Amino acid sequence: MNQPCRLVHGEVLGERYVIDRVIGEGGMSCVYLAEDLKLPGKMWAVKESLAEPGTQKAVQDEAQLLIKLSHPRLPRIVDYFHVQSTGYIYLVMDFIQGMNLEKYFRGFRGNVNPEFIMELTEQLLDVLEYLHNHEPQVIFRDLKPSNIMLTDQLEVRLIDFGIARSYKQESGEDTVKLGTVGFAAPEQYGGRQSDARSDLYGLGALLLYLSTNGKFSEWITGVERHIRGDLPRELVPVIRKLLQYAPEHRYQSAAEVRSALSRQQPVATNRAGSQPGKVAGTLVAAVLGASSGVGTTHSCIAFGHFLAANYGRVAVVEMSAKSTAFTRIQEIAEGGRLGAIRKFEVNGIHFWRQTARTEVISLLGGSYDAVVLDLGAYRDSDRIEEFLRADLPIVIGSGAEWRQHDVVTLARMLSRHPQPGRVYALPLAGEETIQEMKKLLGTNNVQSLPLQLDPFEVQDSSREAFSRLFQEYLPTVERKRRFRFRKS
CATH class of the missing domain: 3.30.200.20 (Phosphorylase Kinase; domain 1)
Known part of the structure; x- marks a missing residue:
């Protein structure tokens, strides 16, 4: 223009x-x-x-x-x-509040967190799969950093549909050649019509750009030497195939790319074939309440203190911007003072209050051995993705008969997302209630949690219950540590 x-x-x-x-x-x-x-x-x-x-x-x-x-x-x-x-x-x-990927990338001088790159890839595959499966199929055609917005929680939004188009089966090639040099597929400059595989080329160019600190977006001889060493090396063949010149030599769909990545990346969760206590990177336990008032935050704090006896560096992270629980704890722990810094320490454990997703990704980059995410009540939480990606997703519900419906309703909502390791924990539930809930939920991963008056001092009965809950993630040798909440 x-x-x-x-x-x-x-x-x-x-x-x-x-x-x-x-x-x-x-x-x-x-x-x-x-x-x-x-x-x-x-x-x-x-x-x-x-x-x-x-x-x-x-x-x-x-x-x-x-x-x-x-x-x-x-x-x-x-x-x-x-x-x-x-x-x-x-x-x-x-109107999307946040910044585009280009500015975010420059802010880190090209050295963004490896977990961020993998999370970004998953989100982009998610939206590309939707566009490509739409009827008619929609091709974005300009997957470059400035066209990708990141919200304050680092959630992706594609923002520029100025050259997006629907795929026309009868068309031989694009009438207008559009796209950003370095990120657009070769066919966008003539010869044939762009299709879903063109967007996959753009994804590969973007991944290569992020993986080489902004130096390359096209596959050339020797480019492998410039790919960051802290990324999974298995990612290299995926990027290389995405950047094949001929569309028929690339992955043919976003689903194929996702499948290739899941086969080649080390799996963080403890699924069949993995060793107990062996989690790649930081152990992440995400705790989601079936409703308010069931003890979600109370349980998170207790879990954090239990894990601190088995892991060196532990953090308990409050992910609800509306919650005030950690604010009150910080005021007590720091003698009534409440500064701008939202990280504070109690008994050797780091607490993060009202934490944005931006910070969580950084926390998972190696700062801690174990992290407990307090997602709050389901209806008040917009952090369902953190729950679905956790090594150990835990639903806290009430064993009271009149509140069992909340747990069952949440289980139905989550049924579209298979999670073999998902656990339902019901504080104070009796054995009869546990057996009944196993039948209602269709899983044996239901257990009771005993009365835990002080979450900062894990009792023997709670320690036994937590050991069952975290049994697949506990190191063989447990380092005994005792804690008391300092109320100075």
Whole structure:
């Protein structure tokens, strides 16, 4: 476009969206922040693009397609305008707070956490699989760092659909060659139509870029020498296959890539064939309450103290921004003082209050031997992904008859995500209740937790129960340590 943004502060688009300011600008578009007059306080991102003569119908069809897309990794596109007098088109979509991957990457000087790269890959495969399985199939075609937004919790959003298109079976090649040099597949520059495999090439280019500290995005002779040594070396053949010149020589679907990665990466969880107590990297136990008031935080603290007798460095992490439990504990532990630093120590264990996902990924990068994630109650938690990826996912529920429904309901919601190691722990539940819940939940991974008055001082009865709970993850030799909560 090479033209300045047309809209100015205070201008109203479509009698509804008040332009606040420009928040993004590129060669083909401009993005504004706008307030919704019908929903005061609601802010949207408005993307402005110039439609080429004769392409208005195609652009309108594409906009209608994008409006129908619905996926957590995609911003909602809620409105569309075509201003006939100027030829400009406008897409109104979710305003994503955070920063793009390019800025995030530069902030780390190209040396981002290895766990971050693998988590990013999984999220991108998730959204690409959705787009490619959509009817009609949608090809993103420009998977570059500046088009990937990261929320404050490091969750991915693809933000620029300016060159996304639906795949047309009868078309021989793309009419317009678009994409960012270095990240776009060879076929996007002519010869054949781009398809799902083009996006997979873009994924490979992005992975290579991140894996070489930003030095390479194309597979050339000797590039392996520049791939970071702290990444799984098994990742190299996956990237190499993604970057094959001919589409037929690449992986053919996002599902194939995911399958290849799961076969080649060391599995962090203790599944069949792994050795008890042998977890690659940090042991992660994620604790999710079936409802509020069942003792989720109480259990997390007790778990943390129990694990500290078996692991050197242990952290208990509060992942709910609304929770105040760790704030109260920090005030007691530090004599009423509460500074800006959200990490504090009690009896040799680190507590992290109101922790964002950004920090959690850093914590899992080797800072601790074991981490307990307090995810809070299920209905108040937006951290279900942490639960699903944990080595030991634990659901805390009530054994009371009138609250058993909460546990069963949560189990049904989680049934779409198979987790062989998921455990249901019911404080104070009797043996009869445990047997009944095993039948209702369809699993033997249900156990009772005894009365634990002080979570900072693990009693013998609790220690026995926790040993059963964590039995596959405990080192052979247990280092005995006793703790008392300092109330100074």
